[in-house]
Amino acid sequence: MDGKTAREKADEPRARVLVRLPPHLVVLFPGADRLVPLDAGTVDEMVDALDALWPGMRERICDETPSIRRHINVFVDGRRARLATPLAPGADVFVLTAISGG
Template sequence: MGGQEPAAASHDGPAPVLVRLPPHLVVLFPGADRLVPVNASSVAEMVDGLDALWPGMRERICDETPAIRRHINVFVAGRRARLSTLLAPGADVFVITAISGG
């Protein structure tokens, strides 16, 4: 019967992206890996996924406003991202801790 969506078009949630975490963050969460597949269609969903795996991760990446913390950078496709940045299936996401000093 015409008009029906193909079965492949209906999936259960977002596709996986590959998140690369910095060593300084990984050591704070026992069992965390530097390379983590997470099902997410935005950076905010990615942070939620990381927090589901390792409770407390969200507070290390985001502040209370919520926004990405000042000394944390998230890059998608070579560009700095915000929580609202959309993620394509299979995207490489880099979470990087900024180095500052005086």
């Protein structure tokens, strides 16, 4: 928790970012797009915005602690991100699913 009230969070500026979703996630949500422009100040707010568009997406990206799931990686402008990572205007955000196997 960051200790901010809902009103303080609502007053913070939001950045327009471009979110790139993986095909494995998009197919689970009919009507979802691979490229999604959103207004969000942090990765956590971005996940909330995605969930508002496609309910249930937050549970696919985040676990109950909450943090980004182990098999999901989020990169902001080429750097690995966490839910608290701030988003600058024009940030390029990639949500990637881990690939494993043998």
